[in-house]
Amino acid sequence: MKIKAITSAVLSGLLRPMLGEVNVRVAPVVAKERGMVVDEIVRAAQSDYESLITVTVATERQERSVSGTVYHDGKPRLVDIKGIRVDAEFGKSMIYVTNEDKPGFIGKFAGLLATQDQHRDLPSRPCRAGRRCIALVGVDGAVPADLLAKVQALPQVKQVKALTF
Numbered sequence: 518m519k520i521k522a523i524t525s526a527v528l529s530g531l532l533r534p535m536l537g538e539v540n541v542r543v544a545p546v547v548a549k550e551r552g553m554v555v556d557e558i559v560r561a562a563q564s565d566y567e568s569l570i571t572v573t574v575a576t577e578r579q580e581r582s583v584s585g586t587v588y589h590d591g592k593p594r595l596v597d598i599k600g601i602r603v604d605a606e607f608g609k610s611m612i613y614v615t616n617e618d619k620p621g622f623i624g625k626f627a628g629l630l631a632t633q634d635q636h637r638d639l640p641s642r643p644c645r646a647g648r649r650c651i652a653l654v655g656v657d658g659a660v661p662a663d664l665l666a667k668v669q670a671l672p673q674v675k676q677v678k679a680l681t682f
Contacts (some may be wrong), residue, residue, distance in 0.1 A: 520557050527572050528555065551557065558610060566596065601651050608655030612665075612682040615649045616673040629667050 528544035532551075541549055548555055566586040573582040584597035594603045597614075612630075616622050660679035668677045 520559060521592050523570065524555060524557055528537040528553075531572075531574065531667060569596070571597070580669065595653065598651055598653070603651060603653060605653040606655065609682055610656050611682070612652070612654045612656055612660055612668070613656075613674045613676075613678045614668060614674060616652065616671070617675065618650050619673045622650075622671065622673040623652075625671050626668060627666065629671075630654070630656070633664050642669050 522541070525541040525544050528548045529539050529541045532539040532547055536547065569584055569586050571582055571584040573580060574616055581599060582597070583595060583599075585593055585595050587593050593607055595603055595607070597603065614626065647674070659681075665677055665679060668674055
């Protein structure tokens with residue numbers, strides 16, 4: 518695999534929301550200038566996946582990881598977010614929600630999406646026992662700010678973000 522190319526793409530994706538247009542060619546240089554430490558580790562290990570890429574971002578406040586793979590159909594999928602197993606295809610526009618595992622969330626969330634003709638499919642909500650759940654939903658267009666505010670106002674919701682790929 519072209520590990521340097523993958524690393525450059527990941528760095529570009531991480532830096533772009535903060536710095537605007539950062540292309541894959543300059544992303545490693547920008548990361549180094551900002552004091553980011555980038556470790557690339559390649560290992561042959563037993564896994565549920567033929568290939569798996571895990572990106573971990575550690576700051577003084579927290580550490581976050583996300584893992585992805587490409588299935589036999591050639592489509593990339595997210596398979597782990599913050600230690601919670603998921604199976605989510607990338608969509609051009611998505612809504613990412615972390616919420617408490619309490620009754621009524623799915624119905625309220627789906628209702629909000631339906632009122633704005635925003636949902637395609639609600640995936641299962643993978644959860645860690647006694648912890649937060651994740652909903653990652655592909656939507657058909659840009660996510661309106663008022664929809665994000667309504668989702669954030671649901672009592673079970675801890676975080677909601679619009680994602681664009």
